[in-house]
Amino acid sequence: MKTAIIQCRQLSHVYSGKLALSNLNFELEAGEPIGLVGPNGAGKTTLLSILCGFLRPTSGKVSLFGYSPGATQLIGKVSALPQDARLDPSFTLIEQLVFYARLQGLTRQQAISEANRVLEAVTLSDIAHKKPQVLSHGMGKRVAIAQALIGKPALVLLDEPTAGLDPVNVRTVRSIIAEQSTETTFVISSHDLTELDRLCQRVLLLEKGILQPEYATINEQQANIRFITLQMEACPATELMAKLQLLNGVEQITNPQKNEFIITYNSDLEANMDMQLMQCISANQWRYRQLSHGKSLEEKLFFRE
Numbered sequence: 001m002k003t004a005i006i007q008c009r010q011l012s013h014v015y016s017g018k019l020a021l022s023n024l025n026f027e028l029e030a031g032e033p034i035g036l037v038g039p040n041g042a043g044k045t046t047l048l049s050i051l052c053g054f055l056r057p058t059s060g061k062v063s064l065f066g067y068s069p070g071a072t073q074l075i076g077k078v079s080a081l082p083q084d085a086r087l088d089p090s091f092t093l094i095e096q097l098v099f100y101a102r103l104q105g106l107t108r109q110q111a112i113s114e115a116n117r118v119l120e121a122v123t124l125s126d127i128a129h130k131k132p133q134v135l136s137h138g139m140g141k142r143v144a145i146a147q148a149l150i151g152k153p154a155l156v157l158l159d160e161p162t163a164g165l166d167p168v169n170v171r172t173v174r175s176i177i178a179e180q181s182t183e184t185t186f187v188i189s190s191h192d193l194t195e196l197d198r199l200c201q202r203v204l205l206l207e208k209g210i211l212q213p214e215y216a217t218i219n220e221q222q223a224n225i226r227f228i229t230l231q232m233e234a235c236p237a238t239e240l241m242a243k244l245q246l247l248n249g250v251e252q253i254t255n256p257q258k259n260e261f262i263i264t265y266n267s268d269l270e271a272n273m274d275m276q277l278m279q280c281i282s283a284n285q286w287r288y289r290q291l292s293h294g295k296s297l298e299e300k301l302f303f304r305e
């Protein structure tokens with residue numbers, strides 16, 4: 001039986017009269033990264049701060065691996081990257097990482113080797129002996145992630161890890177998370193749904209402090225009902241939808257935004273729907289931009305029926 005790494009029961013938080021989290025109940029198991037999404041002010045940072053032990057909930061129960069957040073038993077097991085992580089300008093990167101590794105109880109030699117390991121994981125070994133002043137914003141974020149990876153924690157909480165990063169750094173952070181996910185479960189809060197879609201199989205959606213229960217996991221769907229998301233170059237939407245509707249197995253077509261179509265189909269009736277779609281597009285000399293299986297996370301969360 002899988003054990004819960006995070007358990008929240010009737011968890012609420014109020015800031016001087018303002019309800020930020022309302023009666024959250026959920027349980028998460030170790031595994032693939034977990035996304036935490038919601039509009040500004042939804043309560044994501046509040047929830048992560050409670051999980052880190054920085055903030056005590058107003059009411060309810062939270063446990064990580066069976067312990068209260070901040071418990072000494074969780075040192076080395078749980079770590080966090082805050083939204084605005086800061087580095088000390090007076091010390092080199094390796095000195096700061098060694099310091100944090102020592103705080104976890106490692107010997108000096110172990111701490112040096114661990115600091116080098118995490119710097120390598122975020123591909124910054126070449127500037128290990130530089131001070132933080134040389135870091136770009138993206139590199140600073142990667143050092144902070146390196147710090148969160150010290151001691152190979154089982155759970156890492158990342159608040160907006162890619163916010164404000166250029167596409168190259170976003171890609172690097174994404175691959176760091178993907179690579180480390182074999183031994184660490186990440187909980188990642190982000191506004192970037194495309195990013196989370198690539199990384200996460202499971203998503204928690206918060207709206208005004210309330211967890212939307214049906215979206216605790218996003219990948220459940222009836223086995224034979226499948227989706228294809230089709231992005232087209234400019235095309236006659238009404239004609240395209242009418243023609244696709246005639247294809248064998250198609251149940252429904254929606255057009256949530258310009259040049260984007262979601263085809264719902266029954267895979268028992270038509271297993272090769274993508275081939276059928278391509279043939280229909282080609283026969284009509286339309287041009288497509290992208291065809292992907294499934295719905296995007298944005299569709300699942302914000303265009304739900």
Ligand SMILES: Nc1ncnc2c1ncn2[C@@H]1O[C@H](COP(=O)(O)OP(=O)(O)OP(=O)(O)O)[C@@H](O)[C@H]1O
Pocket residue numbers: 015016018019020038039040041042043044045046047
């Ligand atoms: N220290 C505080 N004092 C009072 N209210 C606060 C405090 N921190 C957050 N809030 C309020 O609690 C609610 C949840 O805020 P929180 O920062 O957790 O949301 P969020 O989902 O992380 O938002 P964002 O996406 O903008 O970072 C908001 O209405 C916010 O104004």
